Amino acid sequence: MTNKNLLVELFVEELPPKALRKLGDAFAGVLAEQLKAQGLAPADAVVTAYASPRRLAAHVAGVAARAADKAVSQKLMPVSVGLDAQGQPTPALLKRLAGLGADASAVAGLRRAPDGKAEALFFDSVQAGVELAAGLQKALDEAIAKLPIPKVMTYQLETDCELPGWSSVKFVRPAHGLVALHGADVVPVKALGLSAGRDTHGHRFEAATDPVRIADADAYAATLARDGAVIASFDERKAEIARQLAAAADRVGGGCRPIEDEALLDEVTALVERPNVLVCQFEEEFLAVPQECLILTMKANQKYFPLLDAQGRLTNKFLVVSNIAPQDASAVVQGNERVVRPRLADAKFFFDQDRKKTLESRVEGLSKVVYHNKLGSQGERVERVRAIARAIGQQLGGDVLAHSADTAARLAKTDLLTDMVGEFPELQGIMGGYYARHDGLSEDIAFAIEDHYKPRFAGDELPRSPTGLVVALADKLETLVGMFGIGNLPTGDKDPFALRRHALGVIRMLVEKDLPLELTALLSVAVPAFGDKISDATPALAEFIYDRLAGSLREQGASAQEVDAVLALRPQRLADVAQRLQAVRAFAALPEAPALAAANKRIGNILKKSEGEGAAVNTALFVEAAEKDLHAAMQAIVPSADAKFAAGDYTGSLQALAALRGPVDAFFDGVMVNADDAALKANRLGLLQSLHEAMNRVADLSRLAA
Template sequence: MPDLLLELFSEEIPARMQAKAADDLKKMVTDALVERGVVYEGASAYATPRRLALTVHGLPIRQPDTREERKGPRVGAPDGAIQGFLKAAGLASLDQARIESDPKKGEFYVAVVEKAGRAVPDLIAEIVPEVIRSFPWPKSMRWGSGSLRWVRPLHSILCTFGPETEDPEVVRFEIEGVAVGDTTKGHRFLAPGTIQVRRFEDYVAKLEAAKVVLDPARRRDIILTDARNLAFAQGLELVEDDAVLHEAAGLVEWPVVLMGSFEESFLSVPDEAIQATIRANQKCFVVRNPKTGRLANRFILIANIEASDGGAAIVAGNERVIRARLSDAKFFWETDQKPLPGYEDEGKPLDQRLAKIVASNVVFHEKLGTQGQRIERIASLARALAPAVGADPAKAERAARLAKADLATEMVGEFPELQGLMGRYYATAQGEDAAIAAALEDHYRPKGAGDSAPTDPVAVAVALADKLDTLIGFWTIDEKPTGSKDPYALRRAALGVIRLVLDNRLRLPLLAVIAKAPFAKSNDIADDLLAFFADRLKVQLREQGARHDLVDAVFGLGGQDDLLLIVRRVEALGRFLGSEDGKALLAGAKRAANILRIEEKKDGAGAYAGGADASLLTEPEEKGLQAALQTARQAATSAIDSEDYEGAMTALAQLRRPVDAFFDKILVNAEDAALRLNRLKLLEEIRTATRSVADFSRIEG
């Protein structure tokens, strides 16, 4: 079956745009083919700095014929309706239509419209110009006198179609003078000549011969393998960096791995700052000395040419730039540890930076005050939280006060991604307690699903205070997430609190914490914020395989703000409902709740409170259920008081048979009003007993 080969050849495409552009090209072309009824076996798209390429294989030669029955007006309809039907159906007269009858609508005309399929190359000639003109580049440009827009000037289009056994044909179309043919060009410097190609396999092989590796995944493999080998040959280890790897692969068509060096004196700068400098300015890898675990004074760069001097000039140019940038980093590192002019009386360097933040009145949020005011809130909250997490209150407060101080340093100003990390380095350098220094880095964690939560109590206290202050503050000013919008990353902050609590198995009543917050309206937002935590906890537990409705059932009890106990209840409830006793009791409890909900509409809420009157219980099943309820309720309450949720579930499991027997033998809505009321009170006791562990009415199934 025929294959399509398409290449759009242009000036250099930014590396960050290439992967999505390849995906967009594949989707837009294949979607357009499918819309026209053309199916295919497979498709692949590729990108290099100067080209987007697409191959679609297993295409038919022609579009399939179509046959459509089009219903027309009734027989005897006005002439205008008849003429409109004939025109729409492409018929010359009504003789070409047939008449069908319907028992309700009578007789009406039906036209059979048959349409022959078109040649697929003709369809491609329509599709590709449409795709090019509507291509969703984040940024595009127009050049010359035409109206065509592309990410960079588009030089040529290669488009061929045909089976493997024959020479493919060039799909001809016009798009503002850009040439369409079966030729492309190789590497800009190493093989700039024109290359004629036939089909995809031929295209890939000839590009390779012309020093172009088409597949970005293969370019990444080449870079990573050669970089590892080059480092190993020098007795070093490559520090792998996915961001650098992907960008480097997007900057070169023929990757050539080289090694450069810099002065050892720069190694006095923290490793992370060296790596950030080299990554940001030259898109290069750093290497590690396996004997010391520290960085070596080497770096690995990716060139796009095989230079006649073995790359010496390229390496020297990169070394000059990196030397200058590392000189800046070393200056920042040393300057940040010196007294800050005008703040010499404020104590140590970080204290001086903190004083600068406070004095500058940098606004955190117009409704939540300055960054200095926020730091005071976090420090106060961290001290209050310290006993609950096992931290020293003084250390927690000190760490919280210094946590944002590195934001005023030169190093973090240049490399914002180093915030927290540089705080730890500077805190260590000025002799802070190790737990305080570590907290300055770790209080930002967990930063995402793949990040671990801190475990040191001081870091945990500051991390909780930081995230809770953010949540409480934005809830107070009613700046909550809406839909997919979450500009202040409040969902991530809530998940961070959940992770901190659960991973460290902390007992932290959230309502009490919210009440301590220094916002006048904090009590007003407590329930709504707790519901937000419930939603985030559902997400967390669902990713771990738990059922979201069980979280609803536990939160449905009201006042449930201890996340660790909530999770324990959910886990125990899940195991219980997985048993036969649990399933049967759930069915009985939901049946009782449904009856009560219906009857309460007649008698009013609370009409069945107070428990059933034992003197009105006449049937053995009633008496047996009441006795079982009393025993189970006492045992479950005692187990819950001691936080033994498995024990509470075991106690409730004893209700299974009495509840089943009651519903099998007893008519709840008896004709005798007193008997009916008493039996409804007995159902209320079932609901009350099960609500000691969860709101069973919220459980699905």
């Protein structure tokens, strides 16, 4: 049986750049998975995905021309059903055999074996291995069907038959070529109305030959690079672009570096087949415009890489990744410089026009901007954010912070009415900061306006000032409380108001800034600002936030058991959670931990079943030595553990309680809690209640029990 490497390529019109990498990985992944499932490729076969603007391809190592035959054993039916009293086949058995392509002559060869309940009949046969052509056809059909296509196109293809005509084909883009090579041999498969061959096409303008003939599967990438002027591998093309960007920045000098943007690099990689990085420039007068505006228009509209100097400031030079490499690139450079100039001129015009009106003068206009049909206008929203910000500011910094937070909250949304933000919504907040400085407002207010959307994404920095922190908290709480209050909750992967991100933002600010705010009280502060527009959904929102916190902690490496133990108590100060987790982790490492966790779980179950039967502990009612000893141990240990808890030494508090293991074990070994004497039972339940409360101040230790 011959094993050779396999190459399959679909040659198509330009694929959607933002989806290219995913399409390439999916095509290669499903194709290889199907070949492995049919026994045509080994389970550890090396799979290489290729993806360029006009092709999806996969190289799979060690593919067989024909899969190995395999023994198949099929259970037919119980012996008592398949054979009569004389051992002859019943009609049911004969019918089943016929369905498998066998007849009565196969009865003698049937195998008898127990199936767990009774003896059954089994039909053993050898299944012929699939031929590569048939197996690859199935794999190719499956790979095409499972492509994560963002939007399907329907196009017409001339039929390949004696009668002329056209057929409709649906795919991400019109396909024009199919290559399928097993070693040097063409595999006769079809897809999207195309028959496989060994010819493909290279670069539109710079290919040395057309078509490009692929001699064998292993020559694919090298042949395309040599004859087609195409780097077929997405990763290799991306690495080459990154290398050229760095080299071009070095040539410019002055410590310049291209802006780092992984998404932009991926998108540009998906736009070119033969990258050639060129240095361009624009007039220095445009640098008077905030650099965020210039950077955004160059990246978003033109796919350029702006150059920053050693201090991170924008220069008037930028890098273009061209798809052609002429000997004289001056025309390409001049063309890109000519294209970018109107974009930058627009940004400068917007900036100049916006500064003719103050942010204060725009406040009234927010009342005409709809926020949500159930929650009113942006103007109404601003008033709610102001009220929440004043309340939080008062708690954290008194009148001074409350006043500055109120001022910033009143102006924070006004840049939504500016031309610049109208053109580039991504700049909301950022432009507000620039315009606030132009209006003569303090840096504190400007920073707060700029930062009140932070954190915008995972890993983003938090607001820089207390004022910004308060306004950011108020803004996110207004969104969360409002949306939960009208029942507009995230479902599955849909979260149009980014409530999950807002919740994580609130968590990060409370935790990383160590704010002395209790979660339930904080949520309750926001509710009155809505009046009768919402229902109070504070409990559901609190659970949502704890759920986000649990997920975040697990992502950071905490075990699910530890997180569950800490969050089961619903700690109100989220800033304490990390210390509680550390304490639980240290406690779990103690030799006493498993026994105490198990005892704690047992105590919890006892108290649940005997709810309301406990009483204040009366030492005069103690009968057994073990209950006296447990009470005495608690009197000696619990005050110290409580003192450490109050001081924030959660680790010390739990470790102090570890000394209770011996008395607790002795109690359960020698004391019957559910005594016949009601007073005795109530007293013992009261003792366990006191113990339960003492042991579960840091975390619910029963959650640590196996």
